[in-house]
Structure formats: structure tokens, C-alpha cells
Amino acid sequence: MTAPPWSQSRESGAHPAVTIAVAKRKGTNAIDIAHRVTQKLDTLRGTLVPADVHLTITRDYGETAAEKSNELLWHMLLVVLSVSALIWLVLGRREAAVVLIAIPVTLALTLFMFYLYGYTLNRITLFALIFSIGILVDDAIVVVENIVRHARLSTGESAGLMAVALRSRCSPSTTRANSR
Secondary structure, three states, X not given: OOOOOEEEEOOOEEEEOOOOOOOOOOOOOHHHHHHHHHHHHHHXXXXXXXXXXXXXXOOOHHHHHHHHHHHHHHHHHHHHHHHHHHHHHHOOHHHHHHHHHHHHHHHHHHHHHHHHHOOOOOHHHHXXXXXXXXXXXXXXXXXXXXXXXXXXXXXXXXXXXXXHHHHHHOOHHHHHHHHO
């Protein structure tokens, strides 16, 4: 006869324990599974599980998944707001509005496509989403900056820079060097 497994806690010390591990299937939501298992345990208390048995959840991946997704959303909000503020300071209010709208809309479309195709978020896709946020922010800044540059070129605001660039390109010293 083998001895039962033991559980150790600071409050109650060591005592015999029964452990049950529940794993989610591919394509299911860990948060939903964790909530359903907890609800099922509550309904079984007093019938299948004796009322005097102490139940302890030692590891809840649903809670971990919820924390990580909430942290991701918080960081996305911080990134969008800080990049928009920086764009506002450097390029202007309209340009900041473009970035403020473009980034959340793109991420929402990405998550909508995930939903349509039945994909779920796991640690790998969360990492990829975080990585793509950096690329998305960089692309938004480059696009907005080029739009502003072209708009200023057409209005003549940056004629001073254009004149400097043309003079450096068409100066007599570069003309002689290019003809050799």
C-alpha cells in the first residue's frame, strides 16, 4: 500500500491531499475552463465531494492568462497614448489623431480576424502581437512623417530645406566631380 500524496502549507502544515489536474484542449479558452471547473466543484460540494473536505486551487492558468491579456491591453494603451503625444509635439495635432486612430483600428481588425478564423490567443500569439505593436507604431510614425513632409513641400513651408538640398546637389564642385 502506498502513502497518499501530501500537501504543505504555512497555515495548516502537512496533510494528506488528492490532486486533480485539468488541462484545456487546443482552441479552448483557459479563462472559461478555469471558471467552469471552479463552478462545477462548487456544485459538487456536499454531494460527490464531502462538505468537510477543504478544496484549494494551487495553480490557475485561467487567472494567469487573464492577467497577461489585461497587462497587454494596458501596455497597448500606454504605447498608443505616448506615441500620439510625441507625434503631437513633433508633427502636429492632426497627425497625432491619425496615429491615435490607426493603431487601435489595426489591432482591432487583427483580433477580429483571429475571431473569424477561430484562432485563440496563447503566449506565442501574445508575444507576436506585442512585437507587431512595435512595428505598427514605427510604420505609423514613418507614414505620418512622410505625409507631413510632402504636404509641407507642396505648400512651400520647407522651401529653405529644399533650396539647401538643391544647392548641395547642383553645386559647381559636385558637377565637376561627376563629369570626370
